[in-house]
Amino acid sequence: MKQVLVIVLALFIVGCSSTSKVALSEDRFLLTSNDPEYGYTENKPIELGGFLRGTKSAGAHIEYFEGLMGPNGEKVKVTRLGSCCEFEDKSMPFGGGLLDRYQLTYEGQKKPVIIYVNLYKFNKPLAPMGFALL
Structure with a gap:
């Protein structure tokens, strides 16, 4: 019984530690900007719009941040x-x-x-360099 408990506990720990990463395919980085200033400077903010209710991009900033990942799929x-x-x-x-x-x-x-974000204007957003988008 102790062996079964130890095995279950070990599987639980291994399973939980692997949930923070997502395997990324190369096409995930097609949504990453090639411009090293994109998002990182106030002169080139990420234009997410959607701040004002009733606009066609309402809520876009929430979806953007939910889809943003580190370079190896990190949350x-x-x-x-x-x-x-x-x-x-x-x-x-x-x-x-x-x-x-x-x-x-x-x-x-x-x-x-x-990063710098413009919540008034919307342009199809990309991830800043070093990040990926779902």
Whole structure:
């Protein structure tokens, strides 16, 4: 009985430790930007739109962050750091807005990264370099 319990416990531990990664195929990185500044600077934010209810991209930022993965399929923890970086855009109803900053971390990462997101405009988003999208 003790042997069975030990085997079950061992399988449980091994099973749980492997759930944080997803095997990535090469095509996952087709959705990753080639631009090293994309998302990492306020001049090239990720345009996720969907901040305003009733827009055609409402909720896009939530789906984006749920699909974001580390380079080896690691689950990414996303922490909103707040708004920053005022920008002007005459095409917007208010003539501009503020970008949001998010911290991205995953298991095994050496240093967290900060990305800039525009929640007012939407363009088909890519993952910043070093990340992948589902």
